[in-house]
Amino acid sequence: MTLQTAIESKVRSAFEAAGFDPALGTVRPSDRPDLADFQCNGCLAAAKRYRMAPQAAYEKVAAHLEGGFETAFAPPGFLNVRVTEEGLLGRAASLAGDPRFGAGTPAEGRRLLLDYGGPNVAKEMHVGHLRSSLIGEGLRRLLAFAGAMVEGDVHLGDWGLQMGQVIAWIEEDVPEALDGAPFDMDDLRRWYPAASARSKEDEEFLARARRVTAALQAGEPRYRAIWDRMMEVSKAGLRRDFDRLGVGFEYWYGESRYQGMLDGMVDDLLARGVAEEDDGAVIIRFEEKLPPLILRNSRGGYGYGATDLATIKDRVDEGMAGGAPDAMLYVVDARQKLHFRQVFAAAGRAGYVSRDRLEHIAFGTVNGPDGKPFKTRAGGVMRLKDLADMMLEAATERLKERGEVDTDTAEQVAMAAVKFGELSHDREQNYVFDVDAFTRFEGRTGPYLQYTAVRLESLRAKAAEVGIEPGAPTLGTGTRELILALDAFPAQLDRAVAQRKPSVLAMHAYDVANRINACYAANRILGAEDGAGHLALLLLARRQLVLILGILGIEVPAEM
Structure with a gap:
């Protein structure tokens, strides 16, 4: 249980004990962290509903609050909450003993099949495959950490x-x-x-x-x-x-796998009245405001509508380990939204699978600095290999500025730049792929997060050389903010799973890294009386940072 959920439970109970609706006791992070750690806006609503002054409503609630935090009233009707030092240190100790940092398993027991990547045979992958591949792999790792059994299918374009x-x-x-x-x-x-x-x-x-x-x-x-x-x-x-x-799949199936199913599937859909003939073609009509899905054209040819519907049927029939998938997630660009609405509706009408077990994980485009789809300097579509090589060259130059360059480290930094550059952006938005910005060692970048983790490992080694080992965490400048950030991990994981967005965890990792560096800069470790306590807290934060980077598929080099 996080600090926020523990406090909210007590605040809701206090609202109820005061004679108010406990739903008014919702707690969230404070808009003014200089004044409070958390806030509840329910006193103003209680005052209006129960016809009293907001401060009087606060006082009635506060009379029933105790343990681990302090409260204060802030006009016009906020209940501000500040965790005590004992509460913070207790939470740090609890996190230190938990390899998952309090994270639950919101996807526990679910069987999920992810369709991502989607390259064509006989054609090299290009930058257009980057988002599907990295978002798909990020989701795969995220959902597996959240307790799901996840399998991936590359779904090759190998027919037609x-x-x-x-x-x-x-x-x-x-x-x-x-x-x-x-x-x-x-x-x-x-x-x-x-x-x-x-x-x-x-x-x-x-x-x-x-x-x-x-x-x-x-x-x-x-x-x-x-x-x-x-x-x-x-x-x-x-x-x-x-x-x-670092992208992998259980299944390397292509569209060719489903071709033998198409005649029989369409004949069955016609016989059951799910499909109908229309001017020589075979289509499925929908009651909702959707264009019909064409299964077979007037020349007798099958298109993506039929192939994708047969794919769903096959995935349900063949299943995963333990049975049919509980959900199928399609990581495909947003321009295919209408197509998947049609295919998913058709799968429901055909009785293959209920519509709520099919999800289109849509994403925007990768653009160049000019705001247009990312191209080579000659104006062509850039191969994925060339993009990776370009990032390796840029990472190598960045590392040269710091000293000797190890080839493996340069590759790790380059891939971190690519992955975090992708996964730190909301998948539903377009974004600009900026080689220079993504390979920097400061700001919202993969190399910045890697360097933060490497820097703390170096600090651990230096401390050990002078006989300093991590002790019980102690508080200092910036430590409150750091502990609160670490405490937020379970809630951020739940949100990332619910929204199907690795970017939520990526941005949490960036927040943790920023707070680590602020704390590191403000508190002496070597030669300080409380250095062992600060070291313990920083290394605890490093462990969470490395955990999240692992979920995102980002490696941490030994040195940078």
Whole structure:
């Protein structure tokens, strides 16, 4: 139980004992931390409801309050709460004995399947995949810490016309590849855009690509063999990029997995009256104000509507360890909001899964300093590998300013800059990817948080050299604020889980780091009489900071 929840329980009981509605005893962090740690605004409401002066309402409530905190009245009707020194030290001691810092398990026992990443086969990942990958991995770690059993599915784009386009290009321009000649990701990186561009300007090539697609999907051996090799090469390249970001999946399923289900699924939906024919196409209509979902077009082809609906059915039928998922979370950009509303409504109508077990975790775009979608200097879409290399170069230069550069440390700092740069922003908002700002060692950055943790580990070592070991925590300048910040972790975890936002924890980590550094600057450790107590509190705060960084997937280097 946090200080806030413990105080609120007592304040609510005091309101009830005073003859007031206990719901008026809600407590929250103070708007004026210079005056109080927490505040309750209920005295003003009680005064209006029970026809008395606000201060009289406060005095009636205060008469029933005791233990661990002091209260004061503030006009026009606030009950201010300040935790006593004994209460603060008691809470610090309690946190020191708890590896989870009082955090509960708000997702206890839930089976959650996360769909994130979503790259295409035969095409390298680019900056557009950054948000889905990092938010998805951040959520995966967050929900697992909160007690859920979480599994991830990359959901590869490995089927459809784009595959036929690439194979048609290979057949015409590099036919030896169809006969077994080797190729790699660099080859696919050239072939994919060339095939796509040609399809847009050459109708004859597009028609041939459609024929190749149909033959591939019918199982034509040579096309299937080249497709298998494209899958193998692509997955190796994708794993390289995902591994560098620290992103992982239980399932590497692609859209191809569900193609064999589509005919039977659509026939069943037609037979049950869930779907209907409309001008040669098969659609699902909705009573709510949504456009119909097209399952099969008038040419007999299946689109994302059918594939995504079949994916949901398969996930429910196949299940996870322990049964079907309790919820499926789709970490996909906000521009797909309408599509997922249609697919989720269709899944409910089809009886596959209730609508409330499907969530679209929407996010905005990554922009460059000009406010437009992030591009290379030449104006193209930046590969994820190039972005990571650019961050590594910037991190290396930052570290050189501080002395010798270790390659592994530079990589850790670069990835912290990328991850915290992403996860510190509310996923529903667009944000600017600023290489210079994200790699700084001060301000709201991953390297700043890493440096804070490394600095305290160095302090621990220096203290040990002169015989100072952590003692019982003691209070000093800035320690009240630090303990209150550490105490807030369980509430921030609950909020992050409820809102599906790792950014809540990221910003809490930033707040803790700021309070650590303020406390470190204001209180002597080495050679001070109460240095052992301050050291204990700082190392306690470091432990929470490192815990949160781990949840966010950020490593702490040994040195910086």
